Amino acid sequence: MNTNQLPKEEFVFGVASAAFQIEGAAREDGKGESIWDVMTHEPGKTKRGNTGDITCDHYHRYREDVRLMAQLGVTGYRFSVSWSRVLPNGTGEVNRAGIDFYSNLIDELLQNGIQPYLTLYHWDLPQKLFEKGGWLNPDAPEWFYEYARLIGQRFGDRVRYFITLNEPNNVIEGMTQGGGNAPALAYTVKDRLTAIHNLLKAHGRAVQALRETVPGALIGMAPCSAVPCPIDTDLETVEQARKRYFATAPNDLLGSVTLYSDPIFLGDYPKEYYEYYRGLHPEITPEDRKLISTPVDFCYQNIYVGFPLDRDGKVPDIALPENMLSWPIWPEALYWGPKFLYERYQKPIIITENGLPNADNLCKDAKAHDPERIDFVRRYTQQLFLARAEGVDIRGYFYWSILDNLEWELGFGPRFGLIHVDFHTLKRTPKDSYYDYQKLIQEYRKP
Numbered sequence: 001m002n003t004n005q006l007p008k009e010e011f012v013f014g015v016a017s018a019a020f021q022i023e024g025a026a027r028e029d030g031k032g033e034s035i036w037d038v039m040t041h042e043p044g045k046t047k048r049g050n051t052g053d054i055t056c057d058h059y060h061r062y063r064e065d066v067r068l069m070a071q072l073g074v075t076g077y078r079f080s081v082s083w084s085r086v087l088p089n090g091t092g093e094v095n096r097a098g099i100d101f102y103s104n105l106i107d108e109l110l111q112n113g114i115q116p117y118l119t120l121y122h123w124d125l126p127q128k129l130f131e132k133g134g135w136l137n138p139d140a141p142e143w144f145y146e147y148a149r150l151i152g153q154r155f156g157d158r159v160r161y162f163i164t165l166n167e168p169n170n171v172i173e174g175m176t177q178g179g180g181n182a183p184a185l186a187y188t189v190k191d192r193l194t195a196i197h198n199l200l201k202a203h204g205r206a207v208q209a210l211r212e213t214v215p216g217a218l219i220g221m222a223p224c225s226a227v228p229c230p231i232d233t234d235l236e237t238v239e240q241a242r243k244r245y246f247a248t249a250p251n252d253l254l255g256s257v258t259l260y261s262d263p264i265f266l267g268d269y270p271k272e273y274y275e276y277y278r279g280l281h282p283e284i285t286p287e288d289r290k291l292i293s294t295p296v297d298f299c300y301q302n303i304y305v306g307f308p309l310d311r312d313g314k315v316p317d318i319a320l321p322e323n324m325l326s327w328p329i330w331p332e333a334l335y336w337g338p339k340f341l342y343e344r345y346q347k348p349i350i351i352t353e354n355g356l357p358n359a360d361n362l363c364k365d366a367k368a369h370d371p372e373r374i375d376f377v378r379r380y381t382q383q384l385f386l387a388r389a390e391g392v393d394i395r396g397y398f399y400w401s402i403l404d405n406l407e408w409e410l411g412f413g414p415r416f417g418l419i420h421v422d423f424h425t426l427k428r429t430p431k432d433s434y435y436d437y438q439k440l441i442q443e444y445r446k447p
């Protein structure tokens with residue numbers, strides 16, 4: 001459909017990033033270590049031994065990066081604060097230089113007409129807190145409250161949009177046998193359930209801290225989900241997909257939407273949680289439920305993956321198109337995902353991440369040609385706009401990522417950026433997809 005037909009108010013086109021993946025300056029200006037700083041220096045934990053020591057060097061080059069965002073025409077930039085850059089020990093002493101960095105970044109964004117969307121926790125737990133048990137420590141929600149208050153107090157005069165946790169399910173992945181995320185240690189199911197509960201309580205405490213310090217704050221959490229998409233619009237087929245999307249399967253602590261989002265929006269874990277994990281889950285008090293469901297403003301969601309589902313609830317036996325990480329590419333995910341989420345949780349939706357990894361390189365003409373990414377963004381956003389035109393309250397789309405960056409334990413190989421980064425010279429080169437996204441944004445804005 002033609003994007004010009006869309007209502008114009010309040011839709012944000014943005015780009016996203018995360019501190020550890022782009023900042024570098026890992027041990028500069030008083031920053032404390034995070035679990036990712038430590039783990040990426042352990043032999044064999046990341047592809048080719050890649051670390052976040054320098055990565056895109058955004059810490060020193062943020063002005064250039066914001067200029068590139070401004071030229072792109074985005075009105076939102078989602079970034080995360082490195083907890084241990086502002087609180088080197090996780091609690092207590094504040095690192096002035098860390099505060100100054102984010103303060104300057106925020107000013108730079110606002111001067112360029114770009115709204116900051118600030119993520120508090122994008123996986124880089126301060127190492128000092130990890131040594132105290134990390135998310136298993138019953139004090140973890142209070143640590144997070146202190147951190148969120150600091151952020152609210154220092155930046156709340158200029159930042160309105162906040163994301164508490166990024167993909168809590170992937171925090172748990174790093175506590176699961178075979179998981180690559182830091183700390184990449186295998187915990188028992190019981191411990192993982194405790195960590196989930198503490199993460200959700202931490203989310204609730206952060207919402208409270210931000211409400212106390214930032215009048216008018218707009219807050220949510222950003223989980224990720226893979227979306228089952230009905231292969232036709234028969235009611236039964238649609239129902240199968242909806243059921244699958246909101247299922248809580250036994251022994252699946254990673255892929256469930258409801259496990260992480262029902263407690264926030266509906267006030268409790270799904271009933272299957274209590275059945276499957278009887279005797280294993282932590283005590284869940286009425287106060288906990290109330291805290292976790294402290295009202296939020298948005299249902300943020302990271303969506304990359306979709307897959308087709310038939311009326312028998314089966315994935316048709318066809319070779320699905322895949323990206324270089326073997327994630328199925330299914331643009332309808334941005335139609336059905338927001339639609340299902342909106343029906344269930346009744347909150348405005350913002351897609352806080354969506355993007356395509358590729359092995360992009362600079363060609364003979366010194367440019368980065370990435371037609372697959374152009375096609376990906378066009379087809380996914382088309383589906384999003386379709387859902388929006390049908391009345392789903394969708395307020396924004398953030399492409400992941402503005403820059404090629406460190407894809408965690410997979411290193412620098414998978415490039416998601418609209419801007420190519422040469423990791424030796426740190427030179428930035430906008431890819432073809434950068435110019436096409438610029439065009440898409442302009443098309444949308446045309447009267």
Ligand code: NOJ
Nearest residue numbers: 018166167302353400407
């Ligand atoms: C999810 C994460 O939030 C982000 O850090 C990661 O790089 C992208 N998805 C791509 O895997």
